[in-house]
Amino acid sequence: MSTLTIERLTVGHGDGAAVLDGLDLEVPAGGVVALLGANGAGKTTLLRALLGLVPVRGGRVLLDGADLTGLPTEDRARRGLALVPEGRGVVAELTVAENLRLGALWRDAGRGHTSAARDAAVGQMYELFEPLARRRDAAGHSLSGGERQMLALARALVARPAVLLLDEPSLGLAPLVVAQLLGVLRDQARATGLTVLLAEQNVTGALSVADRGVVLSLGEVVADRPAAALAADPALRHAYLGF
Amino acid sequence: MERLVFLLSTGLARGAVLALFALSLVIVYRAARVVNFAQAALAVVPVYVAFAITSATGSYWLGLAAALATGALLGTVVERRLMRLVPQDNPLAGIIVAIGLVMVLQAGLAIAFGPDHRPVHAPFPQRPLEVGGVGLMSPYDLFVLVVAAVVMGGLALLFNRTSLGLQLRAAAFAPETSRLLGVRVPRMVTLGWTLSIATAALAALLLVPTGLGLDPHAADVLFVNAFAAAVVGGLDSPAGALVAGLSVGVLVALVTGYASAAAAPPAVLALLTVVLLVRPQGLFAAREARTA
Numbered sequence A: 001m002s003t004l005t006i007e008r009l010t011v012g013h014g015d016g017a018a019v020l021d022g023l024d025l026e027v028p029a030g031g032v033v034a035l036l037g038a039n040g041a042g043k044t045t046l047l048r049a050l051l052g053l054v055p056v057r058g059g060r061v062l063l064d065g066a067d068l069t070g071l072p073t074e075d076r077a078r079r080g081l082a083l084v085p086e087g088r089g090v091v092a093e094l095t096v097a098e099n100l101r102l103g104a105l106w107r108d109a110g111r112g113h114t115s116a117a118r119d120a121a122v123g124q125m126y127e128l129f130e131p132l133a134r135r136r137d138a139a140g141h142s143l144s145g146g147e148r149q150m151l152a153l154a155r156a157l158v159a160r161p162a163v164l165l166l167d168e169p170s171l172g173l174a175p176l177v178v179a180q181l182l183g184v185l186r187d188q189a190r191a192t193g194l195t196v197l198l199a200e201q202n203v204t205g206a207l208s209v210a211d212r213g214v215v216l217s218l219g220e221v222v223a224d225r226p227a228a229a230l231a232a233d234p235a236l237r238h239a240y241l242g243f
Numbered sequence B: 001m002e003r004l005v006f007l008l009s010t011g012l013a014r015g016a017v018l019a020l021f022a023l024s025l026v027i028v029y030r031a032a033r034v035v036n037f038a039q040a041a042l043a044v045v046p047v048y049v050a051f052a053i054t055s056a057t058g059s060y061w062l063g064l065a066a067a068l069a070t071g072a073l074l075g076t077v078v079e080r081r082l083m084r085l086v087p088q089d090n091p092l093a094g095i096i097v098a099i100g101l102v103m104v105l106q107a108g109l110a111i112a113f114g115p116d117h118r119p120v121h122a123p124f125p126q127r128p129l130e131v132g133g134v135g136l137m138s139p140y141d142l143f144v145l146v147v148a149a150v151v152m153g154g155l156a157l158l159f160n161r162t163s164l165g166l167q168l169r170a171a172a173f174a175p176e177t178s179r180l181l182g183v184r185v186p187r188m189v190t191l192g193w194t195l196s197i198a199t200a201a202l203a204a205l206l207l208v209p210t211g212l213g214l215d216p217h218a219a220d221v222l223f224v225n226a227f228a229a230a231v232v233g234g235l236d237s238p239a240g241a242l243v244a245g246l247s248v249g250v251l252v253a254l255v256t257g258y259a260s261a262a263a264a265p266p267a268v269l270a271l272l273t274v275v276l277l278v279r280p281q282g283l284f285a286a287r288e289a290r291t292a
């Protein structure tokens, strides 16, 4: 189990004003933290900065105490930081099976991984996500939105990451599909001790699987409470989440 | 009829070389999203090296190995030391650098080796084989077909059956997603150039014995026809490069045989125009992603 620590992180796009200004946040080992906030709050910017896809102006990102700042994206991924990006990021030209194999390439990196172990890991994902098993040879571009999100989640899980970051996985999906996906996520987190940071605008869904909720507004943490307490606070919901 | 059979079979051998060169353009286009206008000049340099090695040692095979190695090295160095430094936000910059590279390489070759054609001998006879009184392709043409088939088969295995190939394809299609999955994308781009220029060098090496010989412009026409084939095939489709390369080869052989050599370039241009009018994305281009 791994801890993700964000220390005084300052991030901006281009030479515009900082989107995140000195943000502090800790995602404890095995914890599932919901990162809530309206459009433009800075959720995507934060997740992309954690992976090194957006340059950071100041502060540090630590994985189990080891500083990731300055490492390229691919090395952060190999160290166990996985991001399911906004818009899912399935490789449209590759098949379902190829997308999964790609995800499994650095599973247990450095611990003598074999292709048989990788195939077994991919097989587990097919058990977890039935529809993917049926469409394993279909190209990514032919999948439905729900199937694509399943594939993106499965591809992240198959790498057995230390910390999983998800950027609005429920966006544009039917409620039933969302419930199913979040259910799998919760079960996996419980079973494997996976540390999760889940960015969502779907507050109810996210808080139902998280044990803690963090509300981001204009790049600042304005609330940080147990999920149940946050769900039960109408004033806060109204002020920052708009319902 | 006999003439047709002869033209078809030589056209196929020429087409195999075209397909190989078109494939090299597809590989570099996929890896780096550039149409490499320096491909012909980069392919000819290794052929000069092969020529020198073969002259010195008397072995065609050592020359062939040297051409592949030089092509691979050249591709790697050009990507690492030159193309990587070109700004990516505008495709024009890369094209201008490539054209500059063509001038430097071709002028350099002319200064070093002189501008004249050097006759290059094929490792096998070039007289057509006769089967039942009908002239078919020559033993050298057969050799070309076999080499092209083996190399294309090997590349297909590499790209489709190995995890390195999976990374090469993923990095080409979705660089950011690939990085998120731990793929070293810059390395894959370099490797794309390595494979591409080695393949182009092989195609040029196979071509020269069938033409006027070796000079700094020996692969220019090959580039033009292969580029047309690659575009007809869809520019990022290896299968398209193969089919279109063979088709263009046969087309050129037929037009040259029945009309004249001067009619071949307009015929290729006409094919290109028709295909682009009917299917602007090329015959084998990947389908658009589903949006709903």
Ligand SMILES: Nc1ncnc2c1ncn2[C@@H]1O[C@H](COP(=O)(O)OP(=O)(O)O)[C@@H](O)[C@H]1O
Residues within 6 Å of the ligand: A013, A014, A016, A019, A037, A038, A039, A040, A041, A042, A043, A044, A045, A046
């Ligand atoms: N590529 C970009 N260039 C410039 N500004 C950006 C870019 N991406 C996001 N922003 C700005 O950063 C702020 C936070 O956006 P984002 O992180 O996407 O929020 P969220 O994901 O919470 O909706 C917004 O004001 C947005 O306009």
Ligand SMILES: [Mg+2]
Residues within 6 Å of the ligand: A043, A044, A045, A086, A167, A168
């Ligand atoms: Mg967002």
